[in-house]
Amino acid sequence: MTKVPFLDLKSINAQYRAELVEACARVIDSGWYISGGELEQFEQDFATYCGSKCCIGVANGLDALVLVLRAWLELGKLSPGDEVIVPANTYIASILAISANGLTPILVEPDEKSYNLCPLKVEQAITGRTRAILPVHLYGQISDMPAILAIADAHGLLVLEDCAQAHGASIDGRKAGNWGHASGFSFYPGKNLGALGDAGAITTNDDELADTLKALRNYGSHEKYKNLFKGMNSRLDEMQAAMLGVKLKHLDRETQQRRSIAALYDQSIVNSNITLPYGAVAGAIENEAHVYHLYVIRTQKRDALQKHLHECGVQSLIHYPIPPHKQQAYSELSGERYPLTEAIHREVLSLPMSPVLNETDVNRVIAACNSFRP
Ligand SMILES: *Cc1c(COP(=O)(O)O)cnc(C)c1O
Numbered sequence: 001m002t003k004v005p006f007l008d009l010k011s012i013n014a015q016y017r018a019e020l021v022e023a024c025a026r027v028i029d030s031g032w033y034i035s036g037g038e039l040e041q042f043e044q045d046f047a048t049y050c051g052s053k054c055c056i057g058v059a060n061g062l063d064a065l066v067l068v069l070r071a072w073l074e075l076g077k078l079s080p081g082d083e084v085i086v087p088a089n090t091y092i093a094s095i096l097a098i099s100a101n102g103l104t105p106i107l108v109e110p111d112e113k114s115y116n117l118c119p120l121k122v123e124q125a126i127t128g129r130t131r132a133i134l135p136v137h138l139y140g141q142i143s144d145m146p147a148i149l150a151i152a153d154a155h156g157l158l159v160l161e162d163c164a165q166a167h168g169a170s171i172d173g174r175k176a177g178n179w180g181h182a183s184g185f186s187f188y189p190g191k192n193l194g195a196l197g198d199a200g201a202i203t204t205n206d207d208e209l210a211d212t213l214k215a216l217r218n219y220g221s222h223e224k225y226k227n228l229f230k231g232m233n234s235r236l237d238e239m240q241a242a243m244l245g246v247k248l249k250h251l252d253r254e255t256q257q258r259r260s261i262a263a264l265y266d267q268s269i270v271n272s273n274i275t276l277p278y279g280a281v282a283g284a285i286e287n288e289a290h291v292y293h294l295y296v297i298r299t300q301k302r303d304a305l306q307k308h309l310h311e312c313g314v315q316s317l318i319h320y321p322i323p324p325h326k327q328q329a330y331s332e333l334s335g336e337r338y339p340l341t342e343a344i345h346r347e348v349l350s351l352p353m354s355p356v357l358n359e360t361d362v363n364r365v366i367a368a369c370n371s372f373r374p
Pocket residue numbers: 060061062063090091093094136162164165185186187188199200
């Protein structure tokens with residue numbers, strides 16, 4: 001019997017093959033491959049999609065976060081050593097962006113139900129050196145942004161959203177990427193809006209920040225051979241911008257397909273050993289707040305469940321097996337204790353989720369979960 005794949009990227013992109021090939025040919029024939037019309041068009045389209053004033057394409061999602069913090073350092077809004085609050089249970093890139101800039105990551109335990117930043121714990125973590133909050137919309141669910149913005153306003157803090165997993169998630173019609181002072185997106189191929197290579201973007205409503213970022217992604221230069229900053233080379237190339245332009249048109253339909261699959265899992269997986277994902281943040285319309293980048297269940301019998309799913313032909317993955325503070329790269333944090341984060345990392349398991357998962361496969365995943373007897 002064929003396997004139920006976790007994420008079938010080949011089939012996802014095959015749906016748009018003709019459009020992608022056409023866009024690809026257009027770029028080849030243009031003779032212009034970096035910083036041209038394809039990028040400008042995609043930046044406009046993605047800014048419009050998010051409801052933001054500005055979009056700045058960059059090379060990947062990590063660079064998007066690194067560059068925003070770097071720009072705030074250049075603009076004097078941050079200083080080296082300043083504290084940035086970040087969830088302890090995030091993908092490590094969110095934290096790498098903070099330490100790459102000589103800032104201090106302050107890890108905070110998440111909300112147990114949403115796995116996103118808990119406003120109460122954020123407030124408790126604020127000190128005299130806190131200058132920014134970096135909420136991560138983990139697994140595709142937007143964080144409790146109204147509460148986080150209220151705290152940021154009260155304490156004069158900057159907010160940088162990590163939207164790498166949450167393209168299109170919204171609260172009251174306001175999308176991820178349009179809540180904080182700036183946001184970083186990843187278009188890594190496996191993300192909900194995925195390029196055919198590496199790509200990323202920043203959204204913001206702040207023109208001065210946008211201008212600074214446009215220089216920083218291009219050696220620190222606004223104008224050829226004049227350098228205002230010691231910048232980077234982090235550009236979103238014409239080919240990837242063209243691929244993303246094609247795929248953006250289909251994003252909302254794909255998100256609806258993800259939500260339909262999640263609804264089937266929600267309704268039909270019944271097993272006392274398995275905890276299903278909690279819906280949305282309080283006050284949000286549940287359906288809009290989550291774009292199901294991942295469908296993450298929790299179980300104290302994770303190894304046994306993963307083995308059982310594997311025997312049933314269902315591929316599952318763990319996001320993520322080791323918390324950042326237990327990584328060798330962050331040995332300076334290894335003494336810190338985050339019991340909830342550690343439990344989450346021990347117990348989470350991601351079920352197959354993609355816009356091309358068919359009903360037969362969804363039913364096989366459900367049956368495999370329901371037949372699990374540890
Ligand atoms: C994927 C991801 C990133 C990094 O994006 P890249 O494009 O791979 O650099 C950052 N944060 C989170 C939460 C992610 O999932």
